[in-house]
Amino acid sequence: MTAPAGFHPSAVSAATLVLQADCPSRTVLDHVTSKWGVLILVSLESGPQRWSELRRRAEGISEKMLAQTLRTLEGDGFIHRDAQPIIPPRVDYSLTALGAELVQRLLPLVTWIGEHADDIIASTAVGPDKVSATS
Amino acid sequence: MTAPAGFHPSAVSAATLVLQADCPSRTVLDHVTSKWGVLILVSLESGPQRWSELRRRAEGISEKMLAQTLRTLEGDGFIHRDAQPIIPPRVDYSLTALGAELVQRLLPLVTWIGEHADDIIASTAVGPDKVSATS
């Protein structure tokens, strides 16, 4: 079907699947890379967390987007939702095995970005070469 | 508690930077994980490509978004733009050294998604799932 098993174990073939418009991987990628998807997943990497805790950790997220992102990620099987029928309610979110696998691929990315973001933003030269420096 | 004693402090801290609202890494992450950012970067992994070729490979992208995404990524220093002053124009885009580093962190992610997307989407149980209308 989509992943020819007989091909070389080259990572490229599976990676380029996402370039195809009709491929399911496009959808999953969109879910994960949605504005808050990565942040929620990365936050959960440090263990199960409650709603209020996630909301605090993913700085700036609104309740609406937290709920929406959590539901999408849960629908994809990345996140497990544990609602305890008590008053007041307590709901814990955690990574599923699948989610944990995903996050393992996410961490190198966000870590690298975290380490290089300063340089990248600092050198914001919105031009091919240095924009005419000092002229 | 946010500082688990038994973990590797370096890796965790850089990864969680992105959770902070004011952190530059948030901006870079948004650029990279923008709707078309990942696709452009992954596409360029297989070597320098012309405008028209990128447009063809990133299926579904509009000219506007191709231009916009390329400029943002170029501004971040991930992509190099080589415009040849000939008629008709020929412009080649390629990854910079920085961009290549980034893509190395992107490939495991998109590869993994490419390999698991079918399962993920297939089992899409979004709450009270609608009965599959095979008709």
Add this chain to the structure above:
DNA sequence: CAGAATCCCATACGATACTG
């Protein structure tokens, strides 16, 4: 506390037309 529902706006995005 953990959400759902509603309102509403900003902008991301696509389609088209135009240009050097």
Add this chain to the structure above:
DNA sequence: CAGTATCGTATGGGATTCTG
């Protein structure tokens, strides 16, 4: 060929309010 400019729409997403 490789864009830019303009326009219109869809949707993302924040603020607020309400509920069990």
